[in-house]
Amino acid sequence: MADELKRGLEGVLVAESDLSYVDGEVGKLVYRGYDIEDLARGASYEEVLYLLWHGSLPTAAELDSFVADLAAEREVNDGVIETVRALADAGERPMAALRTATSMLSAYDPDNEGDDDGATLRQGRRITAKIPTVLAAFERVRQGEEPVAPDPDLSHAGNFLYMLTGTEPDAVSEETFDMALTLHADHGLNASTFTAMVIGSTMADVYSSVTGGIGALSGSLHGGANQDVMEVLHDIDDSSKDPVQWVKDTRDDGGRIPGFGHRVYKVKDPRANILEEKLRDLAESSGDTKWLDYTTAIEEYLTDQGLVEKGIAPNVDFYSGSVYDSLGIPVDMYTPIFAMSRVGGWIAHVAEYQEDNRLIRPRARYTGPEDAAFVPLDER
Numbered sequence: 001m002a003d004e005l006k007r008g009l010e011g012v013l014v015a016e017s018d019l020s021y022v023d024g025e026v027g028k029l030v031y032r033g034y035d036i037e038d039l040a041r042g043a044s045y046e047e048v049l050y051l052l053w054h055g056s057l058p059t060a061a062e063l064d065s066f067v068a069d070l071a072a073e074r075e076v077n078d079g080v081i082e083t084v085r086a087l088a089d090a091g092e093r094p095m096a097a098l099r100t101a102t103s104m105l106s107a108y109d110p111d112n113e114g115d116d117d118g119a120t121l122r123q124g125r126r127i128t129a130k131i132p133t134v135l136a137a138f139e140r141v142r143q144g145e146e147p148v149a150p151d152p153d154l155s156h157a158g159n160f161l162y163m164l165t166g167t168e169p170d171a172v173s174e175e176t177f178d179m180a181l182t183l184h185a186d187h188g189l190n191a192s193t194f195t196a197m198v199i200g201s202t203m204a205d206v207y208s209s210v211t212g213g214i215g216a217l218s219g220s221l222h223g224g225a226n227q228d229v230m231e232v233l234h235d236i237d238d239s240s241k242d243p244v245q246w247v248k249d250t251r252d253d254g255g256r257i258p259g260f261g262h263r264v265y266k267v268k269d270p271r272a273n274i275l276e277e278k279l280r281d282l283a284e285s286s287g288d289t290k291w292l293d294y295t296t297a298i299e300e301y302l303t304d305q306g307l308v309e310k311g312i313a314p315n316v317d318f319y320s321g322s323v324y325d326s327l328g329i330p331v332d333m334y335t336p337i338f339a340m341s342r343v344g345g346w347i348a349h350v351a352e353y354q355e356d357n358r359l360i361r362p363r364a365r366y367t368g369p370e371d372a373a374f375v376p377l378d379e380r
């Protein structure tokens with residue numbers, strides 16, 4: 001048993017956590033016992049952050065002071081903005097730009113030597129507050145516009161949309177975006193969270209954990225899938241292809257359908273259900289049902305084909321892209337937005353793990369040669 005090899009660590013328990021629970025058989029997700037649906041509909045992203053970081057939902061007074069502390073940390077140093085400009089000029093991809101700029105934020109942290117018990121959450125709060133500012137600045141600069149300074153009177157969600165567009169968002173857009181942030185905030189020991197924990201288990205600072213988490217999230221098997229889904233939908237639209245035909249062609253070529261399948265969920269992801277409903281509302285109120293029609297056609301076809309029954313069902317990424325598109329957010333910003341939300345979960349898991357830390361250090365089964373006779377360089 002001790003030597004049993006679990007590829008991809010599938011099913012391996014490596015820690016205890018009070019933070020979130022995913023029941024992949026019935027399609028349930030809870031944060032500290034609260035159903036994701038109740039939180040998505042009833043709580044703001046800031047309340048969810050408080051819940052994850054401090055263990056319980058805040059009272060009104062606790063929330064006021066938490067929101068004010070977070071909002072007070074939104075500005076980033078000019079040096080970071082200059083780097084963001086250089087990255088945009090070089091044509092860097094948004095997730096890579098975010099990874100570089102997040103790492104750089106530590107240079108300006110007032111307690112970057114902090115290694116006391118509270119350092120992870122203190123520095124984590126600053127990172128969480130500043131990531132939206134970095135992302136919005138990057139997007140504006142590459143569009144040839146000047147960054148917009150954060151507005152401390154707006155919510156985390158509302159302020160990001162404001163910094164992106166320069167205009168205060170309407171209530172529906174702010175609420176929709178806030179809901180998307182809540183839905184992505186935590187999800188057990190997914191690849192990026194585990195990456196952050198591995199780094200945190202060495203007692204490296206939380207900037208290193210978040211930077212590593214961003215790197216892990218950028219891959220197409222993880223956070224990159226929401227962008228892939230939207231690119232497919234655009235492709236279908238641009239080529240006037242039938243969405244079902246696109247799926248047939250992709251499967252005939254042995255390709256995967258982005259936004260379908262999940263390591264843990266064997267039924268439809270509960271977050272996908274909530275976002276699908278949101279997409280339906282947005283499509284009905286705008287009268288533009290294009291993305292809804294395509295996604296519905298794909299899902300119905302794959303359900304008829306028995307794929308969903310086999311456990312390859314829509315995941316959160318299948319719908320998030322269409323929702324972001326309806327908010328006017330560019331496609332390659334979807335994964336960075338995922339990072340902007342998931343940073344809350346990364347920090348919570350690192351802080352929780354460090355309370356009873358043990359260096360994470362697994363082993364590989366050695367399959368290389370044994371007893372190789374060394375040959376000096378000049379004899380090879």
Ligand code: ACO
Pocket residue numbers: 220221222223225255256257258259260261262263264312315316317
């Ligand atoms: N389309 C078609 N077939 C699929 C898909 C898919 N999207 N996903 C899995 N399968 C099939 C595989 O081909 C495989 O079939 P086989 O046994 O006949 O070879 C079987 O299902 C199992 O697939 P694995 O890759 O072994 O399952 P794993 O648990 O490693 O995969 C993953 C999970 C990586 C998410 C996979 O479903 C996938 O690639 N999905 C598309 C990308 C995606 O949507 N990623 C987002 C995940 S959610 C998130 O990160 C927020």
